[in-house]
Amino acid sequence: MSANQDAPRTAPAERYDALVIGAGLSGLAAGIRIAMYGKRVAVLEKHYLWGGLNSFYKRGGRLFDTGLHALTNYVDRRVSGKPLTRVVRQLRIGYDDLDLAPQSHSTVVSDGAVLRFSNQVDEMIENAGALAPSKKDRFVALVEDLSARRLGEEEEPERSARAELMDRLGDELLVDLLLIPCCYYGSARENDVDWDQFVILFHSIFLEGLAMPRQGIRPLLDLFKSRLEETGGELRRHSEVVRVLAQDGRATGVELADGTQLLADTILSSAGRVETNRLIDPERPEDPVRSPRGRLSFVETISVLDTDPRAMTGGHPDCTSSGVVFFSNSRPFRYERPDAAVDLSSGVISMTQNFPGAHADKEPVFRVTCLANHGRWTGIDGETYDAMKREWSDGALAAATAFCPDVRPHEVFRDVFTPTTITRYTGHHEGTVYGSPRKVRDGRTELDGLFLIGTDQGYLGIVGAAMSGISMANLHVLAASN
Ligand SMILES: Cc1cc2nc3c(=O)[nH]c(=O)nc-3n(C[C@H](O)[C@H](O)[C@H](O)COP(=O)(O)OP(=O)(O)OC[C@H]3O[C@@H](n4cnc5c(N)ncnc54)[C@H](O)[C@@H]3O)c2cc1C
CATH class of the missing domain: 3.90.660 (Polyamine Oxidase; Chain A, domain 2)
Known part of the structure; x- marks a missing residue:
């Protein structure tokens, strides 16, 4: 047996233009937006199901929505420039398909x-x-x-x-x-x-x-998922990110729970502010002033x-x-x-x-x-x-x-x-529903190339989370590459 064959075989890390942590509404919307511009993007979700807090489950033979009371930000299709009509336009989703x-x-x-x-x-x-x-x-x-x-x-x-x-x-x-x-x-x-x-x-x-x-959250989530796939984005389920890789103050990729490493120029995280800090360095004590827990x-x-x-x-x-x-x-x-x-x-x-x-x-x-x-x-x-x-x-x-x-x-x-x-x-610590009380409107973290989206960027709800994913993708992935 040659020395070459004895060496442990590790596949070279895959490279993406962007990685998105979490397939809630913010992550799905960010993934679609990035993929629409021909970039290689994967949305990494630790669960099998996508949707995050806006998801669904079966119990007693019935389908239940999690976290759905109402969709906020509702406007008629003719009202342009509002979050709902902007989400629809920027993701090229049919307004009527939201039903x-x-x-x-x-x-x-x-x-x-x-x-x-x-x-x-x-x-x-x-x-x-x-x-x-x-x-x-x-x-x-x-x-x-x-x-x-x-x-x-x-x-x-x-x-x-x-x-x-x-x-x-x-x-x-x-x-x-x-x-x-x-x-x-x-x-x-x-x-x-x-x-x-x-x-x-x-x-x-x-x-x-x-x-x-009209029919609950499931059709809406299916719409986002198929739009992601149609635009060429990948949804990688059962892919829990356990670490953000970094070099010289810049995020370079992520490590998954199974040890796989994925590299990317930009990473968008919907895991939450405190939770994302932990992915950067699990040993570092939390900073309750800059990043208080909810x-x-x-x-x-x-x-x-x-x-x-x-x-x-x-x-x-x-x-x-x-x-x-x-x-x-x-x-x-x-x-x-x-x-x-x-x-x-x-x-x-x-x-x-x-x-x-x-x-x-x-x-x-x-x-x-x-x-x-x-x-x-x-x-x-x-x-x-x-x-x-x-x-x-x-x-x-x-x-x-x-x-x-x-x-x-x-x-x-x-x-x-x-x-x-x-x-x-x-994945929010202590079941915090709206994340940290200190929001980060520009999404920036301590690492270049790593940005927050969703709840801790400060836009909430189904439409707000989607808008957050879109605006952070526009700002930090699409504008940055032009
Ligand atoms: C009880 C309740 C009712 C609500 N009702 C409504 C409502 O009626 N209407 C409305 O518009 N909004 C409602 N909301 C708010 C709405 O659910 C959230 O604003 C929205 O889900 C936030 O989306 P997000 O993408 O930011 O995050 P999340 O939905 O939290 O998604 C984050 C995703 O990231 C994944 N993730 C986390 N860490 C990792 C990791 N390390 N690796 C891989 N994946 C990871 C999670 O599994 C999750 O899928 C409600 C919330 C609650 C709690």
Whole structure:
């Protein structure tokens, strides 16, 4: 045997123009955008399924969506220049292929006061004015100011949206009615939301609007996946990145859990800020000032019903017919990691069947999402975990009876997901739902050639995450190569 044959055979590392860590919406969108320009790109996903937090699973013979209450940023196809129409245009996806059912209305409930809003912002202005007549002019001025802001163009220093809103509106009820949805749909900061982030969320929820993918998340994810394949991008599943390779301060590639090394000029990571730092150097202590960990996580109860809640008795009619109900039973609204396993004083309820035309042939679903403490859900045995799921999901459904019918007698199936489920789907430490409270708008990390996309770049939700992937791909891969 020759010396050559004795030598260990290692295949030369494959080389790509770009690698994307994570096949959530941000990673898929980034991969498509890069592949559209003829570049060699692979999207590396540690799971078999793609979609990240917006994914799907089967239980009890039924298909469930994870993390889908509503699609924010909904606009009609004719409204150009908004995140949804930009995503569609930049990825060359047919708007109709998204198959969206816009909401009729949703509600925010603060300590008994109900604000009904729809995809026409005037309805919210009227209703907010009726709740606080002496503040209506201030409310109108706020909406006008926010409408005039062009997103992403003015990066401001971090400041408190709660304080800013209180200053402008002078009314705690109105402040809470705006904060409850904006915190629940995208704040990583406890008891508040950064003003910059608030402006983005206000646009996505109130100035644009809510819709539901008519057949759930699966067709939308299939659309993104087939678009990636069509453009020549690769989706490599079961490909967990365990290390970012670097030389002289520049990222050069990644190492996968099976030891495979892949090289690339640019790497985009949707793994999260703290998590990506760990991929650079797992030994280095975390820097809680520059890259603080998020503390907020959720527990979600998903009840499948034999009867539509609109046909049940009880509840406030505007809530029972809402696509989404955002609620807080305390004022001021408390949005922090609870000491207990779950905080039942606030939450979000989603009723898919209330989006006209969505899930028409399916059983009604009632989802309640509340804040949770990750630590309380770990280090316990399976029996305790199951008992906690039963106890807290019962509590969440009971809390919802303050403004919706009691759906418990009509349940045919219940599933519950906890902070540990979120960690499993996203890889985020401690099940943090919206990542680190400090976002990185330009995506830069300590390494040249390695950039953040998605949750920790600061754009959230299905459309926001896709927009983040596209804009970071444009800036750091496509513009850089021209
Ligand atoms: C309960 C809940 C409800 C929500 N409801 C809605 C909603 O109704 N509408 C809406 O628009 N948004 C909703 N969101 C928010 C939305 O899910 C997120 O904003 C969006 O999924 C973020 O996408 P992303 O691509 O940034 O990250 P993620 O979805 O977190 O995807 C990251 C991907 O990276 C993979 N990954 C991580 N680390 C590695 C690694 N080392 N190697 C390889 N792969 C890795 C993960 O497996 C994952 O697939 C909800 C979130 C939660 C928690």
